[in-house]
Amino acid sequence: MNLKIAFNIAQTHLLTKKKQTMVAMLGVTFGIAMFIVMISFMQGVNQFLEDSALDASPHVRIYKQITSDRPSIIETINPDGLNVVHHQKPKQELARIKNGLVIARNIEQQPEVLGVSPQVSTQVFFNVGSVPVPGTLAGVDVMREEKLYRLSQRMKSGTIEDLQSNSNGVILGRLLARKLNLKVGDKVNVTSSTGGTALLRVVGVFSFGIQTVDDARGYVNQAKVQELIQKDANYITDLHIKMKDPMQAIPFGQQLARQYDYKVEDWATANQAILAGEKIRGVMTFVVSFTLLVVAGFGIYNIMNMNVMNKIKDIAILKATGFGGKDVIAIFMIQSIIIGFLGAILGVVIGFSLSYILSITPFDAGDFLAIDTFPVKFDLKYYILGVLFGVITTLLAGYFPSKRAAKIDPVEILRG
Amino acid sequence: MREAGNAHKLIDFKLMDSQKTAVLKATNINKYFTEPVRFQVLKDISFEVQKGEFLSIIGKSGCGKSTLLYILSTMDTSYDGTLEVNGQPLTGRSQDQLATFRNEHLGFVFQFHFLLPEFSVLQNVMLPGLKLGKFPTREVEERAYQKLRLVDMHEHALKPSSKLSGGQQQRVAIARALINEPTIIMGDEPTGNLDKANSEMVFDIFREISRTNGQTIITVTHDPDFAAGGDRIIEMSDGKIISHGYEAKI
Numbered sequence: 001m002n003l004k005i006a007f008n009i010a011q012t013h014l015l016t017k018k019k020q021t022m023v024a025m026l027g028v029t030f031g032i033a034m035f036i037v038m039i040s041f042m043q044g045v046n047q048f049l050e051d052s053a054l055d056a057s058p059h060v061r062i063y064k065q066i067t068s069d070r071p072s073i074i075e076t077i078n079p080d081g082l083n084v085v086h087h088q089k090p091k092q093e094l095a096r097i098k099n100g101l102v103i104a105r106n107i108e109q110q111p112e113v114l115g116v117s118p119q120v121s122t123q124v125f126f127n128v129g130s131v132p133v134p135g136t137l138a139g140v141d142v143m144r145e146e147k148l149y150r151l152s153q154r155m156k157s158g159t160i161e162d163l164q165s166n167s168n169g170v171i172l173g174r175l176l177a178r179k180l181n182l183k184v185g186d187k188v189n190v191t192s193s194t195g196g197t198a199l200l201r202v203v204g205v206f207s208f209g210i211q212t213v214d215d216a217r218g219y220v221n222q223a224k225v226q227e228l229i230q231k232d233a234n235y236i237t238d239l240h241i242k243m244k245d246p247m248q249a250i251p252f253g254q255q256l257a258r259q260y261d262y263k264v265e266d267w268a269t270a271n272q273a274i275l276a277g278e279k280i281r282g283v284m285t286f287v288v289s290f291t292l293l294v295v296a297g298f299g300i301y302n303i304m305n306m307n308v309m310n311k312i313k314d315i316a317i318l319k320a321t322g323f324g325g326k327d328v329i330a331i332f333m334i335q336s337i338i339i340g341f342l343g344a345i346l347g348v349v350i351g352f353s354l355s356y357i358l359s360i361t362p363f364d365a366g367d368f369l370a371i372d373t374f375p376v377k378f379d380l381k382y383y384i385l386g387v388l389f390g391v392i393t394t395l396l397a398g399y400f401p402s403k404r405a406a407k408i409d410p411v412e413i414l415r416g
Numbered sequence: 417m418r419e420a421g422n423a424h425k426l427i428d429f430k431l432m433d434s435q436k437t438a439v440l441k442a443t444n445i446n447k448y449f450t451e452p453v454r455f456q457v458l459k460d461i462s463f464e465v466q467k468g469e470f471l472s473i474i475g476k477s478g479c480g481k482s483t484l485l486y487i488l489s490t491m492d493t494s495y496d497g498t499l500e501v502n503g504q505p506l507t508g509r510s511q512d513q514l515a516t517f518r519n520e521h522l523g524f525v526f527q528f529h530f531l532l533p534e535f536s537v538l539q540n541v542m543l544p545g546l547k548l549g550k551f552p553t554r555e556v557e558e559r560a561y562q563k564l565r566l567v568d569m570h571e572h573a574l575k576p577s578s579k580l581s582g583g584q585q586q587r588v589a590i591a592r593a594l595i596n597e598p599t600i601i602m603g604d605e606p607t608g609n610l611d612k613a614n615s616e617m618v619f620d621i622f623r624e625i626s627r628t629n630g631q632t633i634i635t636v637t638h639d640p641d642f643a644a645g646g647d648r649i650i651e652m653s654d655g656k657i658i659s660h661g662y663e664a665k666i
Contacts, residue, residue, distance in 0.1 A: 005546045016534040317530045320491060321544040321592065322519020324512035411486045414526055414604070 006330035009318075013311065014335055021339060024303040028343025028394060029350060031296030032386040035289040036351025039382045041358060041374065042285040046278045048375035053271040055149065056208040058117075058240035059249035061270070062103075062256060064095050065263040097262055100236025107241060112252060114242040117144040120225045121237055126218075127189045128180045135176055135216045137190065139225030142171075148242045151206060151219075158184045158204025167221055169203035173214035177205045196228045209371070293393050296343075300397040304336055308405040315405050316413035325406035332405050336398020337391065344390035348383050439599050439632050440465040440488065445497035447483060457483050458495070459655040465600075468630040470622065471661075472643035475652035481636045482604060484652070488634065489522060489602050490514040502599055519548050523593030525635075527605040530589065531577040537564070537588050538573040545595040556595070563591035567621055583614030590621055594631075601625070603635035607642055619645055 014021045072085040097103065104116045120139035125132035142163045145151050152160050156174055163169040172182060182188055186202050200220065207214050226235050243249045246267065253266035268275060308315070315328055359376035447458040457480045465471055473481045486492040488499065490506055493514070498507045502521060506514065531540045538560055545556040564570040567587035572580065577588060586606065593601050603622070607615035619642055626633050626647075633646070643649050648661040 002547060002549055005543065009543075012534045012539075313530065314532050317532060318543075319515060320489070320518065320524050320526075320530075322515050322517075322547055322596075324515040326512065327515075327547070411492045414491075414530070415482060415486070 002327070003330060003334075006327055007334055009331050010334035010338065013307070013331070014338060017307070020303060020307070024300050024339045025343040025346065027296040027299035027303075028340055028390050029347040031292040031393075032344050032347025032390045033350040033354060034292050035389065036348065036382055036386045037354045037358065038288055038292075039285050039385075040351075040355045040376050040378060042281045043379065043382070044359075044375035044377040046281060047377050048371065049274045050271075050278065052208070052210055053274050054246055054267060056210050056213050057267055057270055058148065059243045059246055059267050060241040060253045060256065061265045062097065062239040062241070062260065062262050063237060063265075064093075064097055066090060066093060066095055094235075095237045096231075097236050097239065099234075100239060101234060103260065104236075104239055107239070107256070110252075112244055112248050114244050115144060115147040116242075117141065117148050117240045118222075118236045119238040119240060120222055120229075120231070120235055122192055122225055122229050124190045124192050124218075124228075126176075126180055127191060128182075132191070133176075133180055135218060137170075137192075137218050137220050137225055137228070139222040140219055141222060142219065145219065148240060149208075154206045154208055156205045156207050158202075160204065162203035163219065163221065166201060166203055167224060168199065168201050169220065170200040171204040171206055171219040172202055173217045174205055174207035175211065175215040176218065177202065179215070190228070192228050194229050196230055198224065198228050200224075289389075293389050296390075297393040297397040300336065300339060300394050301400065304332065304398050304401040305404075307335070308332060308401045311405070312408060313413055315408050316410040319408070319410040320414060328406045328408075329402045332402035333395070333398050336394045336402070340391045340394025340398075341387075343394070344387040347390060348386060351386060352378075352383070437467045438464040439467045439502055440634070441500040442488065443498045443500075445484070445487060445495055445499070447480075447487065447492075447495040457655050458487070461497070461655075461657055463650065463657060463660060465632055465634060467599075467632060468626060469648060470626040470633045470646035471635070471648050471650065472646045473634065473636045473650045473652060474638070474640075474643050479652045480655040481652050485602060485604055485634070485636045489524065490518055519544055520596055521599045523596070523598040523601040525586070525589050525593050525601065525603040525606040527608040531580075531585055531592075533576070533578040535577060536574050537569065537577050537580070540577050540588060541592045541595055544592060548596050550596075560591070560595060563594045564588070566594070566625075567591045568617075583610050583617065586610060586614065586618055587621070590618065594625065597629075598631065600632045600634060603633070603637070605637055606635055607637065607639050615639065615642065 070088075070091065072083070072088055074081075074083050074085060100118050104118045107113055108116045117140060122137055122139075124135055124137045126135055127133075142151065142160050146160055151171075155171075158171065160171070163171055170188070172180070177183070180188060182202050184202055184204060188200050188202060189197060190200060191197050200218075206219070223233065226233060229235075241249075241252075243252060249266045250268055253264045257264040318328065318331075355376050355378065358374050359378075361374055363371060363374045441464050443462050445458055445461040446456065449455045449457055461484060473484065475481045483492070487495050490499070490501075490509075491514075493511070498505060500506065501517075504517070506517065509517070531537075532543070535543070538557070541560040541563060542553075542556050545551065545559060546553065551559070561570055561573065564573055567590050569584060569587050569591060572584065572588075577585065580588065586609075590601075590606075601622070606622075607618050610618065622633050622635070623645065625631050635642070635646075637643050649659070650657055650661050651659040
């Protein structure tokens with residue numbers, strides 16, 4: 001088998017039928033361009049949602065869960081008896097994490113942990129005129145919060161240092177501030193569920209770009225919340241942990257759950273809806289891309305088949321003059337590969353262009369998400385995958401017609 | 417005198433000997449067509465062809481002469497009996513082995529020229545040479561020019577082959593058949609589609625290569641003048657050889 005002649009013949013065949021070659025190529029091009037746009041966009045959405053979820057929520061959160069589903073005393077003592085306990089109330093207990101600050105210090109010393117922020121959070125009402133607006137106050141050490149969530153970059157107005165220097169200060173979420181009609185410098189009265197009240201001064205407004213956070217949360221100093229709910233300075237309700245690698249959060253969370261008798265929640269559990277959406281989009285992308293490539297493959301198959309039928313006389317002559325079955329397969333396979341490869345390259349270019357246009361197209365998601373344009377992920381991997389898919393599809397689509405060409409009996413054709 | 421006579425005899429003997437080398441040997445060839453009904457096309461065909469011989473096979477349409485030629489060409493492999501070319505048994509070899517063999521040892525000229533239309537005249541002639549891969553491309557090109565000059569087509573070397581007339585295409589096809597210096601050149605009605613002037617030109621080329629290069633020529637033809645100009649005529653009828661042509665020469 002001599003690949004150089006096979007290549008020359010294949011090249012001549014392609015160049016003499018430029019139109020047909022172009023049509024076959026465009027089939028691949030379209031399939032791959034769409035594949036790239038689809039996968040870039042879908043992965044862009046996935047990444048965007050995951051990033052905003054990961055950014056705004058702790059990788060691992062430790063808190064005390066107050067539940068009422070504890071077994072009644074009589075059931076523990078007399079498990080086999082006929083016990084009827086109706087409407088058992090939860091035990092009165094505090095939502096505190098005992099020794100929270102010590103635990104935080106211990107966790108912070110682990111090498112895979114980026115930072116720990118102990119918090120006291122409580123439900124409050126913001127009183128605006130006579131209307132109480134519900135929300136959450138998170139009592140934090142703002143510098144730790146900065147380390148975990150890069151809070152300073154999310155400030156719409158004011159600075160985080162202002163909170164540190166003002167013991168009555170509060171940083172409000174953007175949507176909450178708008179709802180309450182508050183700006184930096186304004187004062188707001190809050191009432192806790194236990195009845196305590198405090199007058200807070202707005203020192204800043206932040207936005208995470210996530211509605212559920214921006215609409216309800218306010219950051220204050222830890223001591224202020226402890227004072228508001230009349231608890232001591234060691235009263236901690238939540239530990240927020242950020243890992244250096246988010247993927248480490250799941251095993252690390254399991255380890256913490258064994259270590260401490262508190263509820264440990266990792267980001268994957270907290271954001272199950274986002275991860276489920278990601279899975280569905282993944283399957284959708286795969287199905288649509290696969291369909292596109294199969295359609296392109298059938299296009300090439302048809303054209304190659306036609307090509308073989310048109311060239312049946314030439315194949316007979318080549319065979320008569322000493323070209324073997326393998327040479328004939330090589331001639332037609334090379335044509336398929338060239339069509340596939342050029343089509344794939346063109347597809348990559350068009351796919352990139354379309355993705356780029358999509359990525360600069362304005363997109364208004366309202367208050368739900370902070371986003372200006374469609375999220376598109378540019379990753380070399382998808383382009384390589386596209387080319388690979390394209391070439392493999394054309395190889396398969398070209399193989400069967402080539403095989404048929406190799407089986408042509410020259411005697412039948414030459415005798416006429 | 418006697419010595420000189422002996423010498424003369426010796427030369428004669430040698431000449432006879434070299435002529436006696438069989439380049440093609442067919443033994444007991446039988447072939448059947450199974451469609452639409454089983455039918456015996458070739459019946460027990462046995463013959464030999466000598467080196468440098470210009471052989472024509474004649475006979476009425478349907479007597480099996482073309483079928484026989486395609487068996488001799490190794491392209492048709494469904495037959496009984498044995499075929500030997502250049503002392504090599506070819507029966508039972510694989511298609512790819514036979515293709516390689518054809519490439520090196522056999523040249524073909526068909527009735528309807530059958531050049532590759534997308535390629536230039538030169539490329540058409542060069543292809544089997546490139547396939548053989550015995551010489552570098554430059555040398556194959558040189559040889560192709562040489563063969564084209566032999567058939568007086570060298571001036572058209574760079575034209576696309578589809579732009580040539582029928583007679584010109586046939587001459588290019590002959591040049592292509594010669595490119596690898598095959599032992600045997602086979603023709604299936606090489607002049608069947610040509611006018612008288614072109615037929616004569618093709619005949620002259622065949623005559624020339626058989627005489628000067630010692631290449632064997634086997635053609636199937638309907639053209640009595642063409643056949644008569646050769647060394648030997650095999651006549652077929654109803655799938656059998658009815659005359660081996662030796663008798664006529666004597």
